[in-house]
Amino acid sequence: MTDIRFVMVDKLKEKPDVSKIGFGTHFTDYMFEMDYDEGKGWHDPRIIPYQDIKVSPANTTLHYGQAIFEGCKAYRYKGGKAVVFRAKDHIARLNRSAKILDIPPVDEKLVYEALMKLIDIEKEWIPAGKGQSLYIRPFIFADDPYLGVSVSSSYKLLIILSPVAAYYAHGFAPVKIMVEDTYVRAVRGGLGAAKTPANYAASLHAGLLAHQKGYDQTLWLDGVERKYIGEVGSMNILFKIDNKVVTPELDGTILDGITRRTVLQVAKSWGYEVEERRISTDELIDAYKAGKLEEVFGSGTAAVISPVGELGYDHADIKMVLNGGAIGPFAQKMYDYIDGLHTGEVEDTFGFIDVAGTY
Structure with missing residues (x-):
């Protein structure tokens, strides 16, 4: 097990009524953060209170856009489990994006462990309504405070979480x-x-x-x-x-x-x-x-x-x-099937579900 530092918040937030909020407008109590420095590699993995981040006005991402991200979801699963859908595949794709943008690859096992630990800590934030979920946003951005056009020598990786309502607020629609x-x-x-x-x-x-x-x-x-x-x-x-x-x-x-x-x-x-x-x-x-x-x-x-x-x-x-x-019959059947995989109503015979914790 990797030593992932955990810093507790002084006071937990009040959880919103997910049915009344927009996508990505509210965030959980904690986030994951890790740094990269040339010659040191990725270091200091930590789960800390959700907070603003400080960057230089000369931050290279703000000027030249060297950044990548992912998007996946956690769900309340049958049997009282908190699960993430295809977490390892999303982390692997993060590294494929990193290669294209010349960002140093992350240790996929470490990031997977951190993500699952974060979800376990924040599992009460996973909404219980039909089609609702906890959106997971891992992202990496260059963090050099210089204006020269070049590959950065320092980066930050963060994972933030946001409870989201069903995508189709008024029902599954074309x-x-x-x-x-x-x-x-x-x-x-x-x-x-x-x-x-x-x-x-x-x-x-x-x-x-x-x-x-x-x-x-x-x-x-x-x-x-x-x-x-x-x-x-x-x-x-x-x-x-x-x-x-x-x-x-x-x-x-x-x-x-x-x-x-x-x-x-x-x-x-x-x-x-x-x-x-x-x-x-x-x-x-x-x-x-x-x-x-x-x-x-x-x-x-x-x-x-x-x-x-x-x-x-x-x-x-x-x-x-x-x-x-x-709606076509195939699209409806596929939606129902995958939606069922998310919650355990459909048996996962593919190994898509990663269990983060139990309630």
């Missing part, structure tokens, strides 16, 4: 997505495969334009030919075409989503043919017109499964309405 062919988010050889703030900053403007046109999110195309499907701003995208589950391949421009991976594993176990490959807008339109584009849905930690009721593509002057704008 979204409207606009295909974006003017702006691009990522290209091969860039940062697309990393979970880094830069990718989200690059998506904001097109997302605002999509909202102005009545859409919920933007579906990105490849940055070169502007014809191959990428991902949605906050989730991966999947299609059910002629009874096959099809999703864009991991080509370095999209995130290796943990929920995406879960969907593909589960779909294969159900006997579906699964394809990870390039998908063009022409193929989607042809499949839609032929009646073979059966369902479209997104996958991600926040929503789990996000069914798409309408896919609009101005360039081709087409609006593809799926299942009459209603």
Whole structure:
């Protein structure tokens, strides 16, 4: 066991009514913090009271954006357990992002132990309502107090926790997505495969334009030919075409989503043919017109499964309405299954659940 220092708070916070708060607006009593210094490595792992952090005005992340993060969730599980969904996979992906941004890798076993210890301490913060959870945000940022453009020599890793309500406040519902062919988010050889703030900053403007046109999110195309499907701003995208589950391949421009991976594993176990490959807008339109584009849905930690009721593509002057704008049967079944895995209502035969503690 790693020696993780624990500093207790003087007074615990009052827990909010999760059904009445927004996403990421309230935070638990404690957070995890660890430092990196060149020549010393990662050191001083500690769980301390949640607090503001002090950075220099010349902090390199503020100026040059060398930062990465993750997002996963803890749930109240059947039998009185506090669990995290696929914690080790999220920590492993943190290191893959670190490699792309030239951030020193973390000891995955140490961070896993710290995360699970933090959840055990804060398990009373996990809300009990349907679809509610405790959102977990690990992140690393460069901490050099210099303005020179270079890889930092010091970093901080923190893990903060926030209780969140069900993603669909008014019930599981389809979204409207606009295909974006003017702006691009990522290209091969860039940062697309990393979970880094830069990718989200690059998506904001097109997302605002999509909202102005009545859409919920933007579906990105490849940055070169502007014809191959990428991902949605906050989730991966999947299609059910002629009874096959099809999703864009991991080509370095999209995130290796943990929920995406879960969907593909589960779909294969159900006997579906699964394809990870390039998908063009022409193929989607042809499949839609032929009646073979059966369902479209997104996958991600926040929503789990996000069914798409309408896919609009101005360039081709087409609006593809799926299942009459209603939830497709496959998306509904997948959502129910994964949601059941989170709480123990569905048996975990994949080893996705990590137990942090018991109530």
